[in-house]
Amino acid sequence: MPTVTAKPKKTSRWLRRGIQIFFFLLVALVATNEALSERGVETLSFIEGASLHAICPFGGVVSFWQLATAGTLVKKVHESSVALAVIALALSVLFGPVVCGWVCPLGSLQEWFGSIGRRIFGKRYNTFVPARIDKPLRYLRYLVLAWVSYMTIVSGKLFFQDLDPYYALFNFWTGEVALAGAAALVATILLSLFVERPFCKYACPYGAFQGVFNLFRVFGVKRVASTCISCKACDRACPMNITVSASGTVRDHQCISCLKCSSEEACPVADTVVLAAGKAEGKAEGTAEGKEAV
Numbered sequence: 337m338p339t340v341t342a343k344p345k346k347t348s349r350w351l352r353r354g355i356q357i358f359f360f361l362l363v364a365l366v367a368t369n370e371a372l373s374e375r376g377v378e379t380l381s382f383i384e385g386a387s388l389h390a391i392c393p394f395g396g397v398v399s400f401w402q403l404a405t406a407g408t409l410v411k412k413v414h415e416s417s418v419a420l421a422v423i424a425l426a427l428s429v430l431f432g433p434v435v436c437g438w439v440c441p442l443g444s445l446q447e448w449f450g451s452i453g454r455r456i457f458g459k460r461y462n463t464f465v466p467a468r469i470d471k472p473l474r475y476l477r478y479l480v481l482a483w484v485s486y487m488t489i490v491s492g493k494l495f496f497q498d499l500d501p502y503y504a505l506f507n508f509w510t511g512e513v514a515l516a517g518a519a520a521l522v523a524t525i526l527l528s529l530f531v532e533r534p535f536c537k538y539a540c541p542y543g544a545f546q547g548v549f550n551l552f553r554v555f556g557v558k559r560v561a562s563t564c565i566s567c568k569a570c571d572r573a574c575p576m577n578i579t580v581s582a583s584g585t586v587r588d589h590q591c592i593s594c595l596k597c598s599s600e601e602a603c604p605v606a607d608t609v610v611l612a613a614g615k616a617e618g619k620a621e622g623t624a625e626g627k628e629a630v
């Protein structure tokens with residue numbers, strides 16, 4: 337008999353929220369410190385020399401090609417970005433895009449604005465984009481990734497910076513943000529009131545890169561079919577609109593490893609949606625239903 341818990345423990349929710357706030361404040365501190373030190377203001381010594389670019393793993397990703405072919409880094413990218421990109425890559429192989437779901441400050445910001453949208457629209461929140469538009473649009477971020485990578489290789493500089501809402505978020509007060517970047521930030525925030533994580537879903541090149549690891553990550557989000565009571569609470573909780581209730585193992589490229597669907601958070605049956613290695617018990621992957629979420 338499955339154990340139905342009226343209130344899941346939600347431990348992972350609080351842990352994730354704490355980690356998201358920690359990284360948001362850390363990145364804000366580093367970016368502010370950098371901008372003030374460039375203006376000759378005395379700043380915090382323990383993060384002296386740290387910069388927004390130095391703590392961004394995507395700079396490391398777009399530098400891989402130049403590093404491999406010329407042995408140099410793209411302008412403004414630091415060795416620390418490459419190290420962070422390698423760490424994030426190892427985490428993605430193991431757990432999928434945890435950087436997107438647990439660390440990225442822009443992802444967190446969208447989520448926080450999304451909670452306002454959820455209060456306004458209730459159950460209708462995050463359901464406004466028709467499937468025929470939403471489905472193909474989810475692949476747009478791969479075009480963005482290809483375009484940004486190509487332009488970065490050709491130009492040898494961080495091509496995406498002027499369009500990047502992440503850069504705009506932490507530099508909007510410095511006067512160094514391009515109009516396109518500021519517009520992208522405002523659009524991302526406004527859209528978050530209707531759609532959960534719109535930038536992650538449709539436009540983020542780093543999210544696209546991370547998303548590929550969902551296809552073969554070691555620890556996956558698994559649903560145990562034998563104890564599932566088909567209540568679909570997992571589907572309703574998923575910010576990326578993935579049909580967890582029809583999956584064995586979630587292989588959708590959009591999963592951000594947030595674990596909102598898990599038995600720790602949404603699923604009312606203990607140990608039914610879990611993060612685990614190996615095959616899920618019960619319904620096999622690749623069944624007609626299961627394929628919906630693969």
Ligand code: SF4
Pocket residue numbers: 557573574575576577578580586590591592593594595596597598
């Ligand atoms: S499937 Fe689960 S872990 Fe993946 S994005 Fe949806 S809620 Fe988060």
Ligand code: SF4
Pocket residue numbers: 559563564565566567568569570571580581602603604605608609
């Ligand atoms: S796996 Fe999803 S559908 Fe099944 S019991 Fe848990 S929340 Fe309900």
